[in-house]
Amino acid sequence: MLSEQSAATVRATLPAVGAAIGDITERFYARLFAAHPELLRDLFNRGNQAAGTQKQALAGSIAAFATHLVDHPERRPDLMLRRIAHKHASLGIRPEQYPVVHEHLFAAIAEVLGEAVTEEVAAAWTEVYWLMANALIDIERTLYARSEESALREWTVVERIDETADVATFRLRPADGGPVPPYRAGQYVSVGVRLADGARQIRQYSLTAAPGSPVRQFAVKRVPGDAATPEGEVSNHLHAHVRAGDVLELSAPYGDLVLEDTDAPLLLASAGIGVTPMIAMLEQLSLEEHTGRVTVVHADRSPAAHALRGDHTAYAAKLADGEAVFFYEEDAEGAGRPGLVDLDAVEVAPGTVAYLCGPLPFMRVVREQLLARGVAPADIHYEVFGPDLWLAKDAAA
Template sequence: MLSEKSAAVVRTTLPLVGASIDEITSVFYRRMFEAHPELLRDLFNRGNQVNGTQSRALAGSIAGFAAMLVHDPGRRPDQLLARIAHKHASLGITAQQYTIVHRHLFEAIGAVLGDAVTSEVAAAWDEVYWLMAGALIAMETRLYAEAGVADGDVWRRWRVVGRLEETDEVVTFMLRPADRAPAPLFRPGQYVSVRAELPDGARQIRQYSLSCAPGGTDRWISVKRIRGAVDGEVSNWLHDKVDEGDVLSVSAPFGDVVLDDGDSPVLLASAGIGSTPMISMLAHLAATGATRPVTVVHADRCERTHPFRGDLALLTDKLPNATAHVWYEHPEGPWPAERTGLADLSAIEIADGTQVLMCGPVPFMRSIRGQLLERGVPASRIHYEAFGPDLGL
């Protein structure tokens, strides 16, 4: 709860901070990486720093949290912060790193806003920061405890026991604990982090959804090759350098967009490589003999680029109340005209109480969300997983 005095100050200065926050975060990252180059080398995604998405995500989360505190103080921030906490836990973030961020962030605020940052303004925003940081630290501590690891100690060695070329762009790596100890449990839809040891000495980290059903010894990740000198450096390393017998450093599973075990109808919507968490959910439903209504929607460029195309048909056939609807933007073979182009939900039946889980490019998810809202699906029933910094829909 933000104090009344600080709430008044934040309410007054929020437009100023909001208007300048992109510049603030730019200065913040530059200063922090100058003081702690190991953070950019071994923790932060270098590609996201180049394209600016990480800065915008940080700006949005801070501004959103502050706006919630002053304009909607009765609302719990858990939903806003849960996604950040899961991502932080998958990276092994610890409470000490929040102190580093605090120092350089407030130096950046002072540098950008100058005399507008009075002692009163600084104190009010300091309170906002530590309310947000404190909530995240508490969430992350709980996540580490649930994973059965010490704070930040999420890494474990996993051996590649198989490699499957799904498409020209997507490879599935089948992993097994290198120490032969039991594999940690996960929920369908969760992801793991992979820490790549790159030729320049950096240990860059990326998250990949688990694409197999929970249970068993192995864990599968399916990685799309991202073209680009920086933003695709880990995916290209995995595709070009990692083969059966190699050992990877992989985190415990995290992620808050997961399939529940209820019996309500569920809609799984994906596009492109966004099918990875959805195929895990579908495999789980098939493995557990689920009888709930399941609707699968997938969009892709063409048949050749569609990962898990055969698996989708096989798993859907195993479920008594499942239907699949696939759109190809540019089909290469005979394909129904009504399934050519972008995904259109207008002719698909959506039962009352349907829970929606979706993953894919932001324009796809924004379109699906808009169509669902027009059909009367409550926003509270629409959940999405974003690959990369979450810039919102």
Template sequence: MLSTESAATIRATLPVVAASLDTITARFYEAMLDDHPELLDGMFNRGNQASGEQSRALAGSIAAFATGLLAHPDERPDALLSRIAHKHVSLGVTEDQYVVVHKYLFGAIAQTLGDAATPDVVSAWDEVYWLMAGALIALEARLYNAAGADGGDVWRPWRVAERREQTPDTVSLTLEPGTDDPVPAFLPGQYVSVRVRLADGVHQARQYSLSGWDGRRRRITVKRLRAGATPAGEVSTLLHDTAVPGDTLMVSAPAGDVALAEGDHPLLLVSAGIGCTPIVAMLQRLAERADPRRVLVLHADRGPAEHAHRGETAALVDALPGADLRTWYGTGGDGRGQGRMDLSGIDLPEDAEAYLCGPLPFMRDVRAQLLDAGVPARRVHYEVFGPDLWLGGA
């Protein structure tokens, strides 16, 4: 709980600090990575650093956490903390790194706010930081323990056993353990990080949903991110162009807080583009159980040739007695190439749990349609590929 004195200071300074957060976080990352370049080697996504997405995501999470403390002093924003903790665990973030972050973050605050960074202001924001950091450290420790990765040792070697072209820009890689260690359990909808060494010697890690499994084997599906408004994806391009059977990849323990929940409630599984990958895993689990419940699978894409796992999705839906599939093909609508998903003529099951994955504009649009149709916000779950720049209304 935030102290009364600090709460008053945070309430008074939140507007000016929030307005300066982009500058604060940009200065923070610049100073920290200048002094600790090793953190960029496998820990931070340098593509997101270059675009500013990582800074904006950090700024948004700090502002959201502080706002939550003021609005609900006796509660923690568990959804926000869970999302961050799972991402940290997928990268092996350790407790000592929070001390490093604190040093450079508060240096950036002092530099940006100048004389406004009085001892009382710094003390209040320090309290916010350690409340957030403490909650994350505790949550991450539990996640590491559950994964058998105490101390943040999440990386294990996995061999590429099979490679399958899904679309011209999408490839599935079936992985098998590189050791005889127990294979960590996972929930459909979760992801793993894959760490590779790039041509310049720098290691980079990216998250990929587990799109299927077979015994001890696990499958990921990689979409090559071509250059456009942003540079080409470094890791996705490397994996798409070079990963072949026999290669060894370093893969983290599974993580992710958007996973298929147990129960008998109807399901809405909604995706666009490569967002189909966690949905395919959810369908595989349901098909293995011959789940009888109502399942409505909705997907938007540029066209059939660009729809990864199209045949597999249809087969899994056919294997479920209560499942139906609807697709939208065409350009435009969400700004990312997929056709707009219009739910106005869809008979949405009552009391359904909805799982969304796809580009942010797509998920914002679909979530708004679901809320307008009467689906409670608490029943709409979403997965973001990359830094979570949404935050609002989640």
């Protein structure tokens, strides 16, 4: 809990810090990478850095956490903290890295705000930082303790399946011949690759097989570049270079968007490559012979672009009370409904628990439609890959 004196100072300075947070995070990353270039090369997503989305996410999370502390001093924003901690654990973030971040972040604050950063202001925002950092460290310590793999481990690709022109599935077994540790439907792994320039870049991909599978299985969509954003370094590397027999580094499974045991009606909504965690959830439900209502909703550009469409359809059809509704912007005739996702055309049973994964605009629309249909906010769960902008903005709500 933030001290009363610091809470008053943070409340008074939050508008100024909020207005300057973009400049602060830009200075922060410049300082951090100048002092520790290995972090950009081997840990941070270089594409997100180039596009500027990572600094927006950091700015949003700091502002959201500080706002929550002053508006709701009696409770922590655990949803935001858990989501960040899972991502940190999948990357192998350790407690000794937090003082490094503090050093360069607060130097950036002083550079941007100048004389406005009095001793009192610096002390108050230091308290905010360490409340957030220590909470994350505690959650990450628990996640590491639960995991059977404390670092990236080598796995051998045993099969590659080209699902669509832009999506490939990779199936892997431990290179050391050891067991495949357990996980929960909806979780992801970090995948590390060594690129041509020597950089070791890491990305997260959802597991697409139900728990109990003898392999690690994930699907990767090739991310093309354009004038505004660079192409996906890791996704393009995996598509161009990785075949059966190659070795990749994988983390233990992480992620808090997991299928819970419930008798409530379920709605699994996805768009594009957001289908991946839903496939694992659907396979688990079908293997368990789940009898409750399950509504599957997916939006995509076309049936040909719909990755894992066969699995999506087959697993939903195996359920005792399942329905699959697909929306396609192109070539929908005979395969789905035309246009963008519209839940007015879908039955949403009372008491529904929803799981969402896909682009942020899609999830915002679906969330608003679910709320309008009476679904409780606490029953809408979602996964976001890349800088978690939506969560950073909404976590304190």
